[in-house]
Amino acid sequence: DIQMTQSPSSLSASVGDRVTITCRASQDISIDLAWFQQKPGKAPKSLIYGASRLQSGVPSKFSGSGSGTDFTLTISSLQPEDFATYYCQQYKSYPLTFGGGTKVEIK
Amino acid sequence: QVQLVQSGAEVKKPGASVTVSCKGSGYIFTGNYIHWVRQAPGQGLEWMAWINPNSGGTLYAQKFQGSVTVTRDTSSSTAYMDLRGLTSDDTAVYYCARGGVGATAWIFDSWGQGTLVTVSS
Numbered sequence: 016d017i018q019m020t021q022s023p024s025s026l027s028a029s030v031g032d033r034v035t036i037t038c039r040a041s042q043d044i045s046i047d048l049a050w051f052q053q054k055p056g057k058a059p060k061s062l063i064y065g066a067s068r069l070q071s072g073v074p075s076k077f078s079g080s081g082s083g084t085d086f087t088l089t090i091s092s093l094q095p096e097d098f099a100t101y102y103c104q105q106y107k108s109y110p111l112t113f114g115g116g117t118k119v120e121i122k
Numbered sequence: 123q124v125q126l127v128q129s130g131a132e133v134k135k136p137g138a139s140v141t142v143s144c145k146g147s148g149y150i151f152t153g154n155y156i157h158w159v160r161q162a163p164g165q166g167l168e169w170m171a172w173i174n175p176n177s178g179g180t181l182y183a184q185k186f187q188g189s190v191t192v193t194r195d196t197s198s199s200t201a202y203m204d205l206r207g208l209t210s211d212d213t214a215v216y217y218c219a220r221g222g223v224g225a226t227a228w229i230f231d232s233w234g235q236g237t238l239v240t241v242s243s
Binding site: 111113115116 | 157166167168169181183184185217219226228229230231232233234235236
């Protein structure tokens with residue numbers, strides 16, 4: 016199975032901050048990577064696929080980059096509605112696997 | 123708009139079985155894969171299986187082979203996930219998610235609201 020490792024596991028940031036979350040795969044997954052946002056008690060929301068392609072309706076303040084084994088999710092200017100847990104996921108091979116999550120909290 | 127609506131919360135005893143349903147609307151149900159993902163309390167996301175609603179073809183994570191069966195009813199645009207031999211470790215929120223078409227079948231774009239399954243004696 017491909018292991019997905021996110022860092023940090025949590026971070027504190029202020030409104031307006033630029034935030035970057037890192038995801039590393041245990042083997043080359045090309046650009047077969049997605050990002051999800053999950054708020055407490057809610058279902059995940061799909062943000063990005065193909066490492067950098069925004070899902071329909073996702074604001075451009077979210078961006079993704081990377082290929083191979085190292086990926087990043089960046090939120091350009093953190094807003095109150097962005098405080099949530101973010102997960103990466105590889106879909107290069109089965110089983111599909113997720114990172115452990117990064118909780119973005121208010122400083 | 124695309125919607126996946128899941129069945130309500132369940133409380134089951136150890137050893138029992140549970141069925142969670144996921145009804146799709148706002149799109150052609152047979153056109154997109156349906157995936158099942160679970161999340162134990164306070165934990166991360168775990169992929170379980172997919173079904174191709176058009177063909178009925180399925181794929182399971184090895185961990186769930188033998189204990190999970192996913193099916194669909196195209197007449198009602200509903201997918202089902204059956205989990206047998208429940209233990210306390212199966213206490214989790216179970217989500218269905220819509221995959222894409224063809225080569226994008228494993229890219230999730232919409233999620234159900236989740237179904238809490240609690241296993242307790």
